[in-house]
Amino acid sequence: MNDNSKYISLKLDESQFEKIFKTHFQSLCYYANTFLKDLDNAKEIVHDVFINFWEKREKIDINKPVKSYLYTSVHNRCLNYIRDHKKFNYSIERIEDLSFNPAAEQSDILIVEELKQKIDDILKMLPEKARKIFELSRFEGLKYQEIADELGVSVKTVEANMSKALKLFRENLKDYIGLLVVLIDLLLTLKKML
Amino acid sequence: MNQQNQHSEIFDLLNRYFAGEAIESELKRIDSWLNESDENKAAFNQYKLLWNNLEKYRIAKIVDVNKEWEVFKSRTSTAKTFTLPKQSTTIFNKFTRIAAAIILFIAVGGLGYYLINNIGNKKYYAKNTINEIALPDHSKITLNKNSKIIVAKDFNKEKREVKLIGEAYFEVKSNGKPFIVRTSDIEIEVVGTSFLVNSVKNADAIEVVVNTGIVSVTQLNKPANKVILKKGEKAYFRKKSKELKKLKNTDINFISWKTKKLIFKNDKLTKVVKTLNKIHHANIQIKNVEIKNCRLTASFVDQSLESILKVIENTLDIKVEKKNNIIYLSGKGCE
Numbered sequence: 122m123n124d125n126s127k128y129i130s131l132k133l134d135e136s137q138f139e140k141i142f143k144t145h146f147q148s149l150c151y152y153a154n155t156f157l158k159d160l161d162n163a164k165e166i167v168h169d170v171f172i173n174f175w176e177k178r179e180k181i182d183i184n185k186p187v188k189s190y191l192y193t194s195v196h197n198r199c200l201n202y203i204r205d206h207k208k209f210n211y212s213i214e215r216i217e218d219l220s221f222n223p224a225a226e227q228s229d230i231l232i233v234e235e236l237k238q239k240i241d242d243i244l245k246m247l248p249e250k251a252r253k254i255f256e257l258s259r260f261e262g263l264k265y266q267e268i269a270d271e272l273g274v275s276v277k278t279v280e281a282n283m284s285k286a287l288k289l290f291r292e293n294l295k296d297y298i299g300l301l302v303v304l305i306d307l308l309l310t311l312k313k314m315l
Numbered sequence: 316m317n318q319q320n321q322h323s324e325i326f327d328l329l330n331r332y333f334a335g336e337a338i339e340s341e342l343k344r345i346d347s348w349l350n351e352s353d354e355n356k357a358a359f360n361q362y363k364l365l366w367n368n369l370e371k372y373r374i375a376k377i378v379d380v381n382k383e384w385e386v387f388k389s390r391t392s393t394a395k396t397f398t399l400p401k402q403s404t405t406i407f408n409k410f411t412r413i414a415a416a417i418i419l420f421i422a423v424g425g426l427g428y429y430l431i432n433n434i435g436n437k438k439y440y441a442k443n444t445i446n447e448i449a450l451p452d453h454s455k456i457t458l459n460k461n462s463k464i465i466v467a468k469d470f471n472k473e474k475r476e477v478k479l480i481g482e483a484y485f486e487v488k489s490n491g492k493p494f495i496v497r498t499s500d501i502e503i504e505v506v507g508t509s510f511l512v513n514s515v516k517n518a519d520a521i522e523v524v525v526n527t528g529i530v531s532v533t534q535l536n537k538p539a540n541k542v543i544l545k546k547g548e549k550a551y552f553r554k555k556s557k558e559l560k561k562l563k564n565t566d567i568n569f570i571s572w573k574t575k576k577l578i579f580k581n582d583k584l585t586k587v588v589k590t591l592n593k594i595h596h597a598n599i600q601i602k603n604v605e606i607k608n609c610r611l612t613a614s615f616v617d618q619s620l621e622s623i624l625k626v627i628e629n630t631l632d633i634k635v636e637k638k639n640n641i642i643y644l645s646g647k648g649c650e
Contacts, residue, residue: 232371
């Protein structure tokens with residue numbers, strides 16, 4: 122069975138690759154989405170990065186930080202995409218920083234289960250209309266005008282309901298998020314020490 | 316009280332910003348507010364954290380990691396064997412077993428690899444559902460119902476050639492090699508772009524609509540009969556007269572069947588009915604002339620025909636009656 126040597130010489134085998142893929146895919150999508158504000162294209166870019174990584178896997182040393190390689194690749198592709206498609210989101214360029222800064226995203230877990238649960242609970246607390254409007258905006262990605270058209274209300278109503286929803290989130294998540302940031306930082310420091 | 320008002324005013328402004336709804340003047344205001352103090356900057360970053368977590372929540376809910384892994388594997392395997400899919404998702408389920416078998420096979424024998432690579436033209440079908448296909452060059456084809464794609468045996472060697480019968484939306488990745496779509500009468504060539512081809516068998520014309528990039532459309536064996544299209548343009552080839560025309564695309568809903576999004580911006584009812592009949596395969600007829608000029612502004616995301624008609628009923632004060640599979644619209648009319 123000498124042909125097995127071909128298999129062993131691969132530095133990164135499929136199951137290791139699968140682990141890396143499944144660990145980082147969602148977080149990388151989130152990261153790409155912060156630049157593109159477009160989840161479909163963000164997903165495609167992350168797929169491209171992994172395909173590229175897969176094709177180069179024999180040359181990559183898995184003892185080097187794979188995560189920073191992945192984030193850097195995604196970052197570069199996003200910038201190229203924005204440039205090529207002149208998808209000039211004025212607000213991003215002006216108010217936020219487009220430079221490479223995944224520091225906040227270094228956690229492997231995109232969102233801890235507890236926080237996910239908390240957000241579920243808060244959503245249930247919202248009155249039907251506000252919840253529906255919030256979900257159409259944040260989860261379906263509709264613009265305020267589109268939501269207004271769809272529900273047959275004015276844009277002002279949409280805005281008022283969004284304000285209502287966000288106020289509820291602000292009030293109920295304020296301490297929570299602060300605490301979680303501290304926790305995640307602690308976990309990372311511990312991880313580095315071990 | 317003034318503090319409170321100012322407070323909520325800032326939040327409203329920031330809400331608009333994070334939701335992507337802020338206009339130029341509002342962006343300027345936020346910018347100057349940020350530059351006022353470090354406290355403002357800190358407050359901004361904290362609020363941003365909240366929005367970020369809501370976004371993370373959304374992505375965690377929408378992105379199915381296991382499904383994406385299957386998609387990834389289907390794109391990186393060296394060969395594909397497909398059976399007529401019942402539902403587009405089952406391809407990937409059947410596929411993981413085949414993929415695993417193939418990878419093992421290759422590891423064991425190089426001869427096997429050679430054989431798999433020369434199976435022949437690969438065919439893809441969509442019957443009653445829409446089928447999404449990932450090609451070896453990472454391009455994507457979305458096949459509409461009752462359509463068929465045949466991928467050339469030497470796809471991605473020096474060029475990338477496919478044959479289309481029916482309707483499909485192409486998203487072609489740039490890799491330097493020309494991507495060619497052949498239909499019964501015309502061929503379409505691109506390098507990296509996204510566009511729609513409608514070449515249904517018994518229709519008397521073939522249409523190509525470009526979404527992004529540049530596309531050239533040529534009559535088969537008649538290189539002089541050619542048009543070059545860019546974003547927002549459409550080619551219309553009449554089969555009988557062999558006439559190839561370039562037009563502006565006025566149909567914003569040309570890929571609604573794929574995106575499931577229908578957008579009407581002050582469109583006449585006649586246009587709305589025409590679009591609905593096409594996308595939902597319905598037979599809607601306008602009973603009286605008075606309502607023909609009623610205009611509709613609405614967006615529908617993945618809505619059934621019933622719910623869309625309900626919206627039309629309510630917003631335009633129109634009566635919807637169904638008789639023998641024909642839907643009749645009638646009403647008093649609009650201003």
